[in-house]
Amino acid sequence: MSNPLISARGLTKKFGDFTAVNAVDFDVAKGESFGLLGPNGAGKSTIMRVLAATSQRTSGTVEILGKDPELFGPLVRAHLGVVPQQDNLDGELTVTENLYIYGRYFGLSKKFIKNKIEELLEFAQLEEKRDAKVEALSGGMKRRLTIARGLVSEPDILLLDEPTTGLDPQARHILWDRLFRLKEQGVTLVLTTHFMDEAEQLCDRLVVMDKGSIMAEGSPASLIKQYSSKEVLEVRFGSDRNKEIAPQLATMCERMETLPDRILMYTEDGEKLLEEITHAGMHATTSLVRRSSLEDVFLRLTGRTLIE
Amino acid sequence: MSNAVDIAMNRRSTAMYAGRPYVLLERGWLAFRSTNWVPVVTGFVEPVLFLLAFGYGMGNLIGDVTTGNTTIDYTLFIAPGLLANSAMNGAIYDSTWNVFWKLNESKLYKTMLSTPLGPLDIALGEITWALIRGLVYSIGFLTVVTALGLTPSFWAILAIPAASLIAFGFASFGMAVTSYFKTYQQMGFINFVLLPMTLFSGSLYPISVYPDWLEKIIMALPLWHGIELVRAFWFGEINSGVFVHVTYFVVMIGIGLFVTSRRLRALFLR
Amino acid sequence: MNAGIDVPTIQRFGALYIASARLKSMSKWRTIIAAVDIGNPLFYLIAVGIGIGVMVEQGSGTSGTNGIKYISFIAPALLANTAITGIMDETVFPTIEGFKWRKLFFAQNSTPITGRQIAIGVYLAALFRALFAVIAYYILLLAFDVVNFGISILLVPIAVLGGGAFGALMLFAAAKIEKEDQFFNILGRLVIMPMFLFSGTFFPLTSMPVYLQPIGWISPLWHATELGRESAFDYGISTTMVVVHLVFLFTLLVIGLGLATRQFERRLSK
Numbered sequence: 001m002s003n004p005l006i007s008a009r010g011l012t013k014k015f016g017d018f019t020a021v022n023a024v025d026f027d028v029a030k031g032e033s034f035g036l037l038g039p040n041g042a043g044k045s046t047i048m049r050v051l052a053a054t055s056q057r058t059s060g061t062v063e064i065l066g067k068d069p070e071l072f073g074p075l076v077r078a079h080l081g082v083v084p085q086q087d088n089l090d091g092e093l094t095v096t097e098n099l100y101i102y103g104r105y106f107g108l109s110k111k112f113i114k115n116k117i118e119e120l121l122e123f124a125q126l127e128e129k130r131d132a133k134v135e136a137l138s139g140g141m142k143r144r145l146t147i148a149r150g151l152v153s154e155p156d157i158l159l160l161d162e163p164t165t166g167l168d169p170q171a172r173h174i175l176w177d178r179l180f181r182l183k184e185q186g187v188t189l190v191l192t193t194h195f196m197d198e199a200e201q202l203c204d205r206l207v208v209m210d211k212g213s214i215m216a217e218g219s220p221a222s223l224i225k226q227y228s229s230k231e232v233l234e235v236r237f238g239s240d241r242n243k244e245i246a247p248q249l250a251t252m253c254e255r256m257e258t259l260p261d262r263i264l265m266y267t268e269d270g271e272k273l274l275e276e277i278t279h280a281g282m283h284a285t286t287s288l289v290r291r292s293s294l295e296d297v298f299l300r301l302t303g304r305t306l307i308e
Numbered sequence: 309m310s311n312a313v314d315i316a317m318n319r320r321s322t323a324m325y326a327g328r329p330y331v332l333l334e335r336g337w338l339a340f341r342s343t344n345w346v347p348v349v350t351g352f353v354e355p356v357l358f359l360l361a362f363g364y365g366m367g368n369l370i371g372d373v374t375t376g377n378t379t380i381d382y383t384l385f386i387a388p389g390l391l392a393n394s395a396m397n398g399a400i401y402d403s404t405w406n407v408f409w410k411l412n413e414s415k416l417y418k419t420m421l422s423t424p425l426g427p428l429d430i431a432l433g434e435i436t437w438a439l440i441r442g443l444v445y446s447i448g449f450l451t452v453v454t455a456l457g458l459t460p461s462f463w464a465i466l467a468i469p470a471a472s473l474i475a476f477g478f479a480s481f482g483m484a485v486t487s488y489f490k491t492y493q494q495m496g497f498i499n500f501v502l503l504p505m506t507l508f509s510g511s512l513y514p515i516s517v518y519p520d521w522l523e524k525i526i527m528a529l530p531l532w533h534g535i536e537l538v539r540a541f542w543f544g545e546i547n548s549g550v551f552v553h554v555t556y557f558v559v560m561i562g563i564g565l566f567v568t569s570r571r572l573r574a575l576f577l578r
Numbered sequence: 579m580n581a582g583i584d585v586p587t588i589q590r591f592g593a594l595y596i597a598s599a600r601l602k603s604m605s606k607w608r609t610i611i612a613a614v615d616i617g618n619p620l621f622y623l624i625a626v627g628i629g630i631g632v633m634v635e636q637g638s639g640t641s642g643t644n645g646i647k648y649i650s651f652i653a654p655a656l657l658a659n660t661a662i663t664g665i666m667d668e669t670v671f672p673t674i675e676g677f678k679w680r681k682l683f684f685a686q687n688s689t690p691i692t693g694r695q696i697a698i699g700v701y702l703a704a705l706f707r708a709l710f711a712v713i714a715y716y717i718l719l720l721a722f723d724v725v726n727f728g729i730s731i732l733l734v735p736i737a738v739l740g741g742g743a744f745g746a747l748m749l750f751a752a753a754k755i756e757k758e759d760q761f762f763n764i765l766g767r768l769v770i771m772p773m774f775l776f777s778g779t780f781f782p783l784t785s786m787p788v789y790l791q792p793i794g795w796i797s798p799l800w801h802a803t804e805l806g807r808e809s810a811f812d813y814g815i816s817t818t819m820v821v822v823h824l825v826f827l828f829t830l831l832v833i834g835l836g837l838a839t840r841q842f843e844r845r846l847s848k
């Protein structure tokens with residue numbers, strides 16, 4: 001990648017003896033939407049804090065716009081918009097005051113911020129709540145406000161740590177729509193998630209992480225292509241019988257995963273496979289044919305599911 | 309128009325200091341406008357209540373007080389001490405409970421440090437805010453006591469900068485101590501130390517009633533220096549003692565600022 | 579399916595279950611509670627009792643305190659105040675926590691335990707803490723020869739009664755308020771502090787200007803203090819006044835508890 005905005009090599013972070021992030025390498029190009037996908041505890045937030053210049057790495061190199069965040073903390077932070085995993089809005093202030101004072105932290109002029117606020121309120125669909133206290137906002141509104149706040153300094157890079165975790169489906173979709181807009185405007189997004197649908201929706205390119213290490217890298221489509229089959233057949237025979245029946249099924253498909261509650265069979269044609277199974281005299285209580293997803297990629301790479 | 313990056317470059321911000329402690333005052337004012345005025349108003353009422361209770365109630369039992377070679381009315385005796393006390397209380401409230409909240413519950417400082425602001429901006433800004441509040445208290449109190457005819461000398465006006473110095477000292481020191489506390493129970497410890505200091509430091513009676521050794525301990529405590537400083541101005545007795553008291557607070561402020569900014573850096577930029 | 583839940587027993591003893599749960603959670607902080615409950619009044623006793631005591635002797639002698647040594651004069655008031663602040667802590671915080679911060683009461687109320695029982699349970703646990711603190715403090719007073727053993731033991735139930743009267747109102751207030759952000763500040767500085775200062779704690783109520791005396795009349799602390807002084811030193815209060823003090827405190831207690839239990843029921847079923 002020529003001239004990446006962010007570049008990490010051998011990035012390692014230890015807490016005492018525990019290695020939270022283990023020698024990861026990645027680059028993020030300008031205008032790209034880059035994702036870190038992994039389950040809880042994978043080390044995503046830790047990487048985000050190192051990128052945000054609020055946490056010091058144990059070893060390795062990191063450059064953001066060519067600068068080491070440890071040496072140029074304030075300068076690097078001036079380039080970034082940060083949306084942490086936990087909303088940390090100022091509960092003593094209103095919606096507009098939150099945007100205003102955050103801009104002031106960056107040293108921006110009052111006039112500039114005042115104009116910017118109107119734009120951001122519209123972006124976050126919070127015009128009606130402009131004078132509301134933060135407590136009075138719903139979870140989705142708080143999240144949108146946190147994102148809007150991160151944008152007040154017109155950052156080159158927006159860091160989003162689990163932007164939709166804890167939101168209901170409707171609020172998630174609104175948020176995704178907002179993030180799409182930013183993407184269209186050319187803002188470089190770095191986001192973490194443990195939702196495979198979110199990663200598929202929002203990321204141009206992503207790394208799959210587990211236990212502090214990167215397991216694979218690529219676009220969502222290429223990862224699925226590389227690590228999974230076209231279709232997946234999910235069958236259930238009841239919790240007690242799944243294990244018993246699994247060996248018989250194993251011979252019928254390319255690859256198979258036995259989970260506690262269901263069996264996943266990887267194949268190019270799910271319907272056909274289901275017919276074969278029924279033909280062989282095994283009657284599944286429920287069955288489902290679907291396309292492969294990043295969830296299957298993760299399962300293949302780690303033997304575990306993303307959300308436990 | 310200059311953007312965030314230009315600003316960060318121009319000011320040549322260091323990791324510790326972006327040169328913008330005043331934005332914390334702006335934030336303080338926004339928060340104060342909507343919710344935070346209650347503690348300020350009640351904080352002002354407190355020393356006035358003490359003055360009424362001890363001055364008028366107690367005054368009847370005690371009569372006059374003799375310190376050194378002057379004899380004065382009891383109410384007049386306690387007024388400067390109460391001013392020093394209220395300056396301390398205001399500063400402590402802002403720099404301990406308030407700071408504890410922003411460190412551990414609302415994580416406001418963490419948020420601020422994820423912007424180009426540095427720890428020294430935060431320490432200076434918060435302490436200045438505590439200082440301004442201390443100033444408002446002391447002006448209010450001084451007005452009340454002057455109306456009651458309890459300011460014998462014109463020098464008493466200097467009690468205001470003196471009270472600011474006291475507030476500054478306690479705010480920076482209190483913030484430094486708070487940065488080490490993690491639970492509300494540990495915070496209870498602050499009150500536990502403050503109460504005896506308040507009671508023993510001689511705002512309500514001359515410490516000469518105590519044995520020598522206890523007097524020495526009290527004279528090592530900051531509040532005693534604060535009370536003596538305010539008293540010196542109040543009665544227009546400016547002498548070398550004033551210099552000692554001022555130095556005491558300047559050192560206290562320096563240590564407090566140094567420790568606080570180091571701690572904030574260690575807590576949030578690691 | 580019934581896991582052997584004995585509803586009638588719960589209906590009879592539910593309040594005690596709540597009280598014992600409260601005491602269990604209090605016992606986690608027993609060191610701090612003991613330090614605060616005994617330390618604070620002890621500091622007041624030593625600082626004010628001795629420090630101001632010296633000045634009172636030089637001033638009016640014991641003529642202002644009906645012939646009682648100054649340190650002994652303030653002891654019953656400090657004892658009653660210990661009960662008041664202890665009971666306040668253990669009613670206000672758990673109630674706000676139970677309704678708002680952790681919503682524990684709603685969980686408890688989803689069992690056969692009623693709102694009324696929760697209110698009484700919290701209250702009983704608070705009384706128990708106060709009883710413990712007051713006994714410990716009373717023993718200290720005996721050890722320091724501030725009071726003599728004998729009928730003065732009545733100081734203990736009197737202090738708990740005073741605390742219980744005030745605490746019942748606090749239980750109601752804490753269950754009533756919806757927004758607690760400034761409640762503690764107002765409570766501490768505009769209720770507790772003035773009550774402490776103007777209830778004849780440090781000097782007889784009558785030595786204050788007349789317009790300040792009504793604060794004492796409505797203050798449970800004053801009533802408990804007067805009763806306490808009478809029991810410990812034969813303070814010279816008429817029997818009528820003893821009855822008045824007792825009736826006042828009991829009335830307050832009954833009304834407060836009535837309001838509180840009703841408010842608990844209401845808020846839980848809202």
Ligand SMILES: Nc1ncnc2c1ncn2[C@@H]1O[C@H](COP(=O)(O)OP(=O)(O)O)[C@@H](O)[C@H]1O
Binds near residue numbers: 041044
């Ligand atoms: N400050 C810390 N001290 C000790 N361990 C930590 C700290 N922060 C994170 N960890 C540990 O590092 C691992 C990665 O955490 P995190 O980066 O938050 O994961 P993720 O965001 O992917 O869920 C976890 O096991 C977590 O417990």
Ligand SMILES: [Mg+2]
Binds near residue numbers: 041044046085161162
């Ligand atoms: Mg995380």
